[in-house]
Amino acid sequence: xxxxxxxxxxxxxxxxxxxxxxxxxxxxxxxxxxxxxxxxxxxxxxxxxxxxxxxxxxxxxxxxxxxxxxxxxxxxxxxxxxxxxxxxxxxxxxxxxxxxxxxxxxxxxxxxxxxxxxxxxxxxxxxxxxxxxxxxxxxxxxxxxxxxxxxxxxxxxxxxxxxxxxxxxxxxxxxxxxxxxxxxxxxxxxxxxxxxxxxxxxxxxxxxxxxxxxxxxxxxxxxxxxxxxxxxxxxxxxxxxxxxxxxxxxxxxxxxxxxxxxxxxxxxxxxxxxxxxxxxxxxxxxxxxxxxxxxxxxxxxxxxxxxxxxxxxxxxxxxxxxxxxxxxxxxxxxxxxxxxxxxxxxxxxxxxxxxxxxxxxxxxxxxxxxxxxxxxxxxxxxxxxxxxxxxxxxxxxxxxxxxxxxxxxxxxxxxxxxxxxxxxxxxxxxxxxxxxxxxxxxxxxxxxxxxxxxxxxxxxxxxxxxxxxxxxxxxxxxxxxxxxxxxxxxxxxxxxxxxxxxxxxxxxxxxxxxxxxxxxxxxxxxxxx
Numbered sequence: 185x186x187x188x189x190x191x192x193x194x195x196x197x198x199x200x201x202x203x204x205x206x207x208x209x210x211x212x213x214x215x216x217x218x219x220x221x222x223x224x225x226x227x228x229x230x231x232x233x234x235x236x237x238x239x240x241x242x243x244x245x246x247x248x249x250x251x252x253x254x255x256x257x258x259x260x261x262x263x264x265x266x267x268x269x270x271x272x273x274x275x276x277x278x279x280x281x282x283x284x285x286x287x288x289x290x291x292x293x294x295x296x297x298x299x300x301x302x303x304x305x306x307x308x309x310x311x312x313x314x315x316x317x318x319x320x321x322x323x324x325x326x327x328x329x330x331x332x333x334x335x336x337x338x339x340x341x342x343x344x345x346x347x348x349x350x351x352x353x354x355x356x357x358x359x360x361x362x363x364x365x366x367x368x369x370x371x372x373x374x375x376x377x378x379x380x381x382x383x384x385x386x387x388x389x390x391x392x393x394x395x396x397x398x399x400x401x402x403x404x405x406x407x408x409x410x411x412x413x414x415x416x417x418x419x420x421x422x423x424x425x426x427x428x429x430x431x432x433x434x435x436x437x438x439x440x441x442x443x444x445x446x447x448x449x450x451x452x453x454x455x456x457x458x459x460x461x462x463x464x465x466x467x468x469x470x471x472x473x474x475x476x477x478x479x480x481x482x483x484x485x486x487x488x489x490x491x492x493x494x495x496x497x498x499x500x501x502x503x504x505x506x507x508x509x510x511x512x513x514x515x516x517x518x519x520x521x522x523x524x525x526x527x528x529x530x531x532x533x534x535x536x537x538x539x540x541x542x543x544x545x546x547x548x549x550x551x552x553x554x555x556x557x558x559x560x561x562x563x564x565x566x567x568x569x570x571x572x573x574x575x576x577x578x579x580x581x582x583x584x585x586x587x588x589x590x591x592x593x594x595x596x597x598x599x600x601x602x603x604x605x606x607x608x609x610x611x612x613x614x615x616x617x618x619x620x621x622x623x624x625x626x627x628x629x630x631x632x633x634x635x636x637x638x639x640x641x642x643x644x645x646x647x648x649x650x651x652x653x654x655x656x657x658x659x660x661x662x663x664x665x666x667x668x669x670x671x672x673x674x675x676x677x678x679x680x681x682x683x684x685x686x687x688x689x690x691x692x693x694x695x696x697x698x699x700x701x702x703x704x705x706x707x708x709x710x711x712x713x
Contacts, residue, residue, distance in 0.1 A: 185212050185213075185246075185247045185248055185344030185345045185372065185373045186209070186210060186211055186212050186245075186246070186247055186373065187208070187209075187210040187233065187244075187245070187246045187247075187250070187345055187373060187375070188208065188209050188210070188244075188245045188246075189206055189207060189208040189233070189242060189243065189244050189245070190207055190242055190243045190245075191205045191206070191207065191241065191242040191243070192205070192206040192207070192208070192229075192232065192239055192241070192242035192243070192244065193205060193206070193239060193240045193241040193242050194225065194228055194229075194232060194237070194239055194240050195240040196639065198635070198639075200631060200635070202225045202228060203224070203225045203228075203229070203393070203397070204397075205242070205397065206229070206242070206393075206397060206398050207397075207398065208391070208398055210345075210373050210375060211373070212247075212344075212373055213371055213372070213373060214373055214374070214388070214389060215367070215370075215373075215374040215376075215386070215387045215388050215389065216374065216375050216376070216387055216388075216389040216390070216391055217376050217377075217378065217384045217387040217389070217390045217391065217404075217405060217408075218230070218375055218376065218377045218391050218393060219377075219384070219390060219391070219392050219393070219405070219408065219673070219674065220392050220393035220394055220673065221394070221627055221673050221675065221676075222627065222641055222642075222643030222644050222646075222647060222671070222672065222673045222676060223627060223628075223632075223640070223641055223643070223644045224393045224394055224395070225393060226349075226377045226393055227255055227256075227349050227377060227641060227642075229393065230252065230347045230349050230375065230377060231252075231254075232244065233246070233250060233347055233375070234250050234252035234347050235249065235250075236252065236254075246345055247344065247345070248343070248344050248345060249343075249345075250343065250345040250346065250347045251337055251338060251341055251343035251345070251346050251347070252334075252347045252349075253331065253334040253335060253337075253338075253346075253347070253348045253349060253351050254334070254349050255349035255350040255353065255377070255642065255671070256642065257322065257327065257330040257331065257334075258592075260322050260330070261321065261322045261323035262321065262322075262323070263321065263322055264318065264319050264320060264321055264322075265308075265316060265317070265318045265319070265320050265322070265333055266304075266318040266319065268322060268333050268334065268337070269304060269307075269318070269333065269336065269337050269340060270337070270341070271300060271304055271318070271340070272318075273293050274293060274294055274295070274297055274300045275300060275301065275304070275318060276290075276293075277289075277290040277291070277293040277294040278290075278294055278297075278298070278300060278301065281294065303340055304318060304340060306339075307336040307337070307339045307340040308333070308336050310336065310339055311332040311333075311335055311336050311359070311362070312332070312359070312556075313329065313332055313333065313336065316329070316333075325558070326354070326557050326558040326562075327353070327354035327557070327591060327667075328354040328355050328356060328359065328556075328557025328558065329557050329558050330354070331351060331353065331354050331355060332355070332359060332557070335351065335363065335366070338366065338370075343372060344372050344373060345372060345373045346370065346372045346373070346374050346375075347375050347376075348374070348375070348376040348377070348378070349377045350377055350378055350379070350642075350670060350671065351363060351376070351378065351383075352378060352380045352383055352696070353667065353670040353671070354557065354591075354667065354670070354696075355557065355696055356555070356556045356557050356696055357696055357698070358556070359557065360380070360382075360383075360696060363383070364382065364383060364386060367383065367386050367387070368386055374387065375391075379669060379670070379671070379672055379673065379674065379677055379697075380697070381405060381674075381699060382698075382699075384404065384405035385404045385405050385406055386404070387404055387405070388403070388404060389401070389402060389403070390403060390404065390405060390407070390408040392408070405674075409674070423494065426490055426493050426494045427494060429490055430490045430491060430494065433490060513659060513688050513689070514547065514659065514660070514661045514662075514688060514689030514690070515659070515661075516547040516584065516661050516689070516690075517547065518546075518547055518548040519546050519547060519548065520546060520547040520582065521544060521545075521546055521582060522545050522546060522547055522581070522582050522584050522661070522662065522690060523543075523544065523545040523568055523579065523580070523581055523582070524544050524579070524580040525541060525542060525543050525544070525568075525577065525578070525579045525580075526542050526577055526578050526579075527540040527541075527542055527576060527577035527578070528540060528541045528542070528543075528567065528574050528576070528577040528578070528579055529541070529574060529575060529576035529577055530560065530563055530564075530567060530572065530574055530575050530576075531575055536575070536576065537559065537560035537563060537712075538555070538559060538560050538564075538712045538713055539713060540576060540577055541564075541577075541710065541712070542577075543710055545568075545690065545692070546690075547584075547661065547689070547690055548688070548689070548690060549690050549691070549707065549708060550690075550691040550693075550704065550705055550706050550707045550708070551690075551691065551692050551693070551706065551707075551708050551709065551710060552693055552694075552695070552701055552706045552708075552709045552710075553565070553692065553693070553694045553709075553710050553712060554709055554710070554711045554712065555711060555712035555713055556713070559712045559713060560712050561666075561694045561712050562590075562591070562666055562694065564710070564712055565588070565590075565664060565666060565692065565694070567579060568581075568664075568692070569586065569588060569664065584661040584662055584690075585658065585659075585660050585661045585662070586660050586661060586662035586663070586664055587653065587658075587660035587662075587663055587664065588664040588666075589646070589649055589663075589664070589665050589666065589668055590666045591666050591667050591670065593642070593645040593646065593649060595649045595652065596637045596640075596645050596648060596649060597637060598636065598637050598638035599636065599637075599638070600636070600637055601633065601634050601635060601636060601637070602623065602628055602632050602633055602634070602635055602637060602640070602648060603619070603620070603623065603633040603634065605637055605648060605652065606619055606622070606623060606648070606651050606652055606655055607619060608652075609652035609653070609655055609656045610655045610656070611655075611656050611657045611658065612655055612656065612657045614655055619655060620633065622651055622654065622655065623651060626647050626648075626650075626651050627647070628644075628647075628648070628651075641671065642670065642671030643671040643672050643673055643676065645671070646668065646671055646672055646676075646680075647672075647676060650680070650683075659689075660689060661689050661690060662689055662690040662691070662692065663684065663687055663689060663690070663691050663692070664692045664693075665684070665691070665692070665693040665694065665695065666693075666694045667694055667695055667696070668680065668684075668693070668695065668700075669681075669695060669697045669700050677700070681700055681703045681704060684704045685703055685704050685705060691704065691706075693706070
């Protein structure tokens with residue numbers, strides 16, 4: 185099953201160009217990763233290929249309708265599990281038929297798929313979702329459970345083309361391993377957007393989406409990174425060589441001017457001694473001055489060309505680097521008791537989400553909160569921050585400040601523009617040009633300053649949140665992260681990981697990203713089960 189685009193172009197509703205003239209060919213059975221910096225349009229491209237958006241120009245040709253697993257799941261909250269799986273009509277029909285209805289339309293809709301109920305039940309059970317019903321709405325499920333409903337559609341429908349947008353974002357460790365096996369064993373044509381390095385290395389082709397369009401790298405993600413690192417080295421060598429050439433050209437131009445001035449001065453002396461007629465002497469002087477001007481113009485053009493090359497090379501090198509964030513240092517002494525919980529539990533109705541928990545959190549602790557999808561990890565964070573109160577047990581909180589970066593980026597006001605959002609947190613009173621320089625360095629071009637935050641990608645929202653932190657003089661005592669790496673591109677993930685690693689305050693983190701957890705130095709765990 186193949187997938188092809190020709191001269192594909194997309195503009196945002198405000199007419200801002202996202203990408204233009206993209207040509208893509210995925211052959212039957214090809215497994216490809218789509219990578220690139222946040223905001224380049226990876227998720228948008230997948231939505232176009234899935235038919236969720238219409239292109240501004242160009243063509244999309246697919247041998248069948250792709251099965252799409254989206255990154256952002258909130259927009260599906262009003263749908264039932266059956267509707268997400270695309271089987272609601274068949275299930276309605278078979279129920280009606282079994283209850284004695286004889287309307288021919290029911291038989292037409294069912295299309296002889298008499299095993300549909302068993303097939304749906306098996307697909308959900310394969311992803312540990314046997315306890316949910318097909319009539320449940322998605323807003324009743326956790327993020328991981330929602331993702332697994334979409335993934336269950338793969339075994340249910342056995343599509344020939346599969347589009348996955350950050351499929352491992354909300355999955356626990358066991359479910360991630362199951363996803364890896366699905367990808368390895370699949371014979372379908374796959375296109376995957378992900379930050380998960382383990383997943384990316386299972387894919388045999390890497391496509392990079394950038395301002396320059398789509399570039400094909402014939403290998404997995406590790407191969408791609410090697411190639412990119414080599415490009416950076418080559419660009420740096422070009423920059424050094426061009427800078428050297430620029431200095432030499434500038435010096436040569438100065439030397440030529442000095443030599444010409446000396447020659448002209450000598451010519452004037454000779455002319456005077458030979459008592460040349462004034463008109464001849466003036467003509468020679470004019471000719472010499474014109475010759476000097478021509479030489480200077482030639483060298484000026486050469487110098488300007490070299491300077492433009494340097495600017496372009498520097499711009500390309502900068503595209504490989506992203507904002508470095510210093511989260512700051514907590515002023516609390518290490519070991520101070522911040523949270524003391526005893527037999528803590530929470531639930532809805534008479535059903536507790538987890539067994540009672542007893543633990544302490546002290547200043548400087550670096551704690552990972554673990555648990556399966558739907559176990560209540562995010563709920564526990566809301567208890568720790570006082571947004572919820574326990575239904576069982578006690579929790580005592582000392583006075584401390586915290587920064588909570590949640591999965592929905594509630595720090596970001598969707599009604600503000602990008603610039604307004606950062607300026608709102610600018611308690612350091614940085615001047616406007618510094619705030620805008622920070623945004624540009626963070627890959628927010630000037631054309632994005634006035635864009636509403638509601639139109640940003642998940643990765644862009646995370647980077648904007650980090651910009652807000654960098655312009656604020658608020659240094660948190662505790663950093664609370666709920667799946668923080670879900671939407672960051674590879675470069676941003678490296679920078680964010682280093683920033684969290686260097687943070688000296690208390691760290692609470694929910695993350696299924698084993699690489700991130702290993703790097704940030706977790707020293708204890710709270711298991712929710």
